[in-house]
Amino acid sequence: xxxxxxxxxxxxxxxxxxxxxxxxxxxxxxxxxxxxxxxxxxxxxxxxxxxxxxxxxxxxxxxxxxxxxxxxxxxxxxxxxxxxxxxxxxxxxxxxxxxxxxxxxxxxxxxxxxxxxxxxxxxxxxxxxxxxxxxxxxxxxxxxxxxxxxxxxxxxxxxxxxxxxxxxxxxxxxxxxxxxxxxxxxxxxxxxxxxxxxxxxxxxxxxxxxxxxxxxxxxxxxxxxxxxxxxxxxxxxxxxxxxxxxxxx
Numbered sequence: 001x002x003x004x005x006x007x008x009x010x011x012x013x014x015x016x017x018x019x020x021x022x023x024x025x026x027x028x029x030x031x032x033x034x035x036x037x038x039x040x041x042x043x044x045x046x047x048x049x050x051x052x053x054x055x056x057x058x059x060x061x062x063x064x065x066x067x068x069x070x071x072x073x074x075x076x077x078x079x080x081x082x083x084x085x086x087x088x089x090x091x092x093x094x095x096x097x098x099x100x101x102x103x104x105x106x107x108x109x110x111x112x113x114x115x116x117x118x119x120x121x122x123x124x125x126x127x128x129x130x131x132x133x134x135x136x137x138x139x140x141x142x143x144x145x146x147x148x149x150x151x152x153x154x155x156x157x158x159x160x161x162x163x164x165x166x167x168x169x170x171x172x173x174x175x176x177x178x179x180x181x182x183x184x185x186x187x188x189x190x191x192x193x194x195x196x197x198x199x200x201x202x203x204x205x206x207x208x209x210x211x212x213x214x215x216x217x218x219x220x221x222x223x224x225x226x227x228x229x230x231x232x233x234x235x236x237x238x239x240x241x242x243x244x245x246x247x248x249x
Contacts, residue, residue, distance in 0.1 A: 117146070119147070143162075202224040
């Protein structure tokens with residue numbers, strides 16, 4: 001599927017624009033509704049900021065590292081992990097009840113150099129089952145990028161790598177589907193004088209699934225858009241732009 005679009009944004013109109021990938025990590029444990037659980041959780045986190053590595057002439061510029069790191073341990077017991085009815089029996093290599101233990105590590109680190117910033121964030125969860133080992137997974141998500149500023153122009157280049165598995169309630173059987181996502185996105189804006197500005201944004205996303213039954217959800221998407229903006233102080237702004245998007249399934 002290929003699609004093109006042109007737009008003109010006037011004051012008072014709703015402006016929609018794509019955002020960079022979220023750098024926060026959110027990997028949730030399987031949904032366990034309609035089953036009794038006993039859970040125990042512990043989390044530890046630490047943060048550091050303002051670590052100066054190198055001060056240049058006059059102290060006007062410095063390389064600074066800031067970081068945030070977290071570790072979690074999660075244990076839970078589920079008396080009907082496979083969501084079987086009372087009349088159903090699990091397969092010989094499966095168990096109705098199970099104990100799940102998880103170990104997660106995640107964080108973010110940033111390097112600030114003058115007006116530039118490099119960052120990397122993400123984390124992974126080791127999820128293990130005592131009985132149903134076929135459901136063991138290690139989901140992860142990482143992204144990083146460069147927030148840049150050159151003269152009066154600024155923008156961001158980001159990349160994302162994420163791998164997640166099906167949740168228990170989404171399975172037709174106990175064969176897991178793994179979805180992998182790779183994405184790259186860039187944004188750039190430059191002022192032209194005091195009233196005009198130009199911008200260019202583009203993105204690429206590819207999603208693949210490990211199960212053939214789920215390959216209908218495989219897709220590739222590319223988009224690019226540019227705009228010319230005009231603004232008079234805080235009184236009025238006008239933006240004219242065009243965009244192109246292509247999606248393959």
